[in-house]
Amino acid sequence: MISLAQGKENPPAAKSLGEMEVAVSRILRIGVLTSTAIIAFGLFLLFLHDGLAVAHVSQILHSPPSTPTYPATLGELLRESARGNPAAIIAFGLVLLIATPALRVAATVFLFLREGDRLYAAITLIVLVVLMLSFFLGEAGF
Amino acid sequence: MSGIAFVLVTFLSSVLAGIIGALLGLGGGVVMVPVLTLFMGVHIYYAIGASIVSVIATSSGAAVAYVRDRLTNLRVGMLLEMATTTGAIAGALLIGIVNPRWLFVIFGLVLLYSAVQMFQKRKEELPPPVEPDKFTRRFRLRGSYYDHALGREVTYEPTHVAYAFPAMFGTGLISGLLGIGSGAFKVLAMDLIMRLPIKVSSATSNFMIGVTAAASAEIYFLRGYIEPFVAAPVALGVLVGAFLGTRIMVRIRGVALRYLFVSVLAILALQMLARGIWG
Numbered sequence: 462m463i464s465l466a467q468g469k470e471n472p473p474a475a476k477s478l479g480e481m482e483v484a485v486s487r488i489l490r491i492g493v494l495t496s497t498a499i500i501a502f503g504l505f506l507l508f509l510h511d512g513l514a515v516a517h518v519s520q521i522l523h524s525p526p527s528t529p530t531y532p533a534t535l536g537e538l539l540r541e542s543a544r545g546n547p548a549a550i551i552a553f554g555l556v557l558l559i560a561t562p563a564l565r566v567a568a569t570v571f572l573f574l575r576e577g578d579r580l581y582a583a584i585t586l587i588v589l590v591v592l593m594l595s596f597f598l599g600e601a602g603f
Numbered sequence: 604m605s606g607i608a609f610v611l612v613t614f615l616s617s618v619l620a621g622i623i624g625a626l627l628g629l630g631g632g633v634v635m636v637p638v639l640t641l642f643m644g645v646h647i648y649y650a651i652g653a654s655i656v657s658v659i660a661t662s663s664g665a666a667v668a669y670v671r672d673r674l675t676n677l678r679v680g681m682l683l684e685m686a687t688t689t690g691a692i693a694g695a696l697l698i699g700i701v702n703p704r705w706l707f708v709i710f711g712l713v714l715l716y717s718a719v720q721m722f723q724k725r726k727e728e729l730p731p732p733v734e735p736d737k738f739t740r741r742f743r744l745r746g747s748y749y750d751h752a753l754g755r756e757v758t759y760e761p762t763h764v765a766y767a768f769p770a771m772f773g774t775g776l777i778s779g780l781l782g783i784g785s786g787a788f789k790v791l792a793m794d795l796i797m798r799l800p801i802k803v804s805s806a807t808s809n810f811m812i813g814v815t816a817a818a819s820a821e822i823y824f825l826r827g828y829i830e831p832f833v834a835a836p837v838a839l840g841v842l843v844g845a846f847l848g849t850r851i852m853v854r855i856r857g858v859a860l861r862y863l864f865v866s867v868l869a870i871l872a873l874q875m876l877a878r879g880i881w882g
Contacts, residue, residue: 482677486670493663497842504610504835533825551831555656558838559820561663562813569677580742585681588814591688595818598692 481572488568492561499554507547563592609643613836620657620837621844625665626852627864628808629786630658630816631841633871645833652828653837655820658786660838662813664845665806672853673748674806679761679799682742683771684811687789690775691818697780707879710777710788714872717791722865728753728857730798733762746803751853761797770796778815786812787871790864801857801864 531552532538538556541549566589573582616638620631632654639650669675739745739761747758761767770792778785786808793804823829852860 482670482675486667489663490667493842497839500835500838503831504839507832507835508607508610531827531831533827548831551835552829555829555831555834555838556824558656558663559659559817559824562659562817565663565666566814569681581678581681584685588681588684588688591685591692592814592818595688595692595695596821598695 481576485565485568485572489561489565492557492564496554496557496561499557500551503547503550503552503554506545506550510547563589566592610836612643613639613833614840617657617837617840618844618847621661621664621841621846622848622851623844623863623867624657624661624786624841625809625845625848626805626855626860627786627867628790628805628812629661629867630654630812631661631844632657632783633787633867633874635837637874639833648826648828649830649833652823652830653833654783655816655823656829656834656838657841658812658816659820660841661845661848662809662816664842665809665849666813668846668849669806669809669852672806672849673746674802674852675810676744676746676761676799676803676807677810678742679744679746679793679797679803680807680810682744682764683767683789683792684814686768686771687775687778687811687815688818690772691779691815692775693772694776694779694781695819695822697776701780703781704879706777706781707875709879710781711872711875711879714787714868714875717795718865718868718872720795721791721861721868725861725865726858727861729757729800730759733760733798735760736762736764738764748800748803750802752856757800759800759803761793761799763796763798767792767796775815779819785815787868791868801860802852805852805860 531548532541535556538549538553542553566585570582570585570589573579573585616634617631620634620638623629623634624631635654635657636647636650639645639653640647645653666675670677742764744764745758745760747756749755750757771789774785774788774792777783777788789808789811790804793799793807794801797804799807820829
């Protein structure tokens with residue numbers, strides 16, 4: 462039902478849910494800002510490195526990917542990033558960015574639990590499990 | 604094209620993609636894929652990888668503002684996300700079994716039809732009151748937000764959730780199968796089936812697409828589709844755009860949002876039909 466009331470009909474449950482969502486979104490913001498900073502830094506290094514040479518551009522862009530231009534395992538990615546490899550640093554920032562929605566879902570499970578909302582804690586947990594399942598299917602080569 | 608020009612053009616078009624994506628609950632692939640492939644000559648695989656990054660950047664970039672403005676209905680999002688993520692896995696398993704070209708044509712036509720339906724309700728600022736739904740009560744899906752454009756609190760209650768569930772499984776299926784974010788289908792299901800206010804549909808879809816995309820992003824990353832040189836300016840541009848989009852969302856009228864959505868829907872439908880017909 463649409464009501465014109467000035468916020469009087471806000472159920473208390475929804476309000477506390479709102480507060481905890483803000484807490485989750487703060488975690489999310491830290492993740493987003495950190496990944497942004499890392500990606501920007503990597504792009505800056507790439508620019509210093511080879512001045513974003515024309516040859517580099519056409520080489521990357523016009524051929525389909527055969528092997529990734531970055532290390533695809535997390536360990537390698539960290540090692541290469543520590544050595545100052547710009548592509549690895551950017552890729553690391555991207556991995557962090559890609560992980561933010563999964564982190565958000567995981568944090569939401571705990572927050573629903575803290576609210577005593579078992580129904581939605583269970584629903585969110587199912588989403589998290591399906592998400593993890595898709596990660597494993599990805600590893601398995603689907 | 605020189606490297607610096609490439610980065611600048613990609614960044615600027617990503618800002619646009621981020622604004623449109625955040626406003627309409629889409630991932631921005633509708634802007635990024637044609638700009639990267641047709642205009643910049645980027646290989647389609649890298650364009651797909653970049654649009655996956657764009658989806659997540661839009662979603663995470665807009666999240667804080669939409670949660671604070673109470674536009675995201677977290678319960679609706681989580682409930683439907685069960686169907687979407689399961690559908691996405693089913694879709695990924697069907698790759699190679701179903702011919703994607705037919706699907707692009709079929710879903711292109713579905714989008715075109717939906718665009719017409721959406722156009723017919725273009726004057727609708729907020730959905731009319733609905734009959735209370737048992738499912739909605741059981742799952743406590745009612746919500747409210749303060750609409751700055753209307754200057755008042757809006758309370759709403761979704762309906763037909765039981766029908767939206769299979770529809771969301773379908774959107775997950777096609778996003779897994781076709782490698783598209785399918786944010787447009789999510790907004791349509793929430794708008795046309797569940798009758799949510801357009802801003803809530805948009806913001807809730809915005810939350811959902813991030814989770815769905817994260818499910819397939821890892822596969823694309825391992826296959827080398829997410830090229831740092833392309834994805835870096837895309838991620839940065841989209842994050843800036845998504846932030847700007849959330850600022851516009853607060854002020855914009857639902858009706859204006861509908862006009863924008865119908866236009867983008869028509870473009871998206873034509874893109875999908877083109878990919879289905881010409882490969």
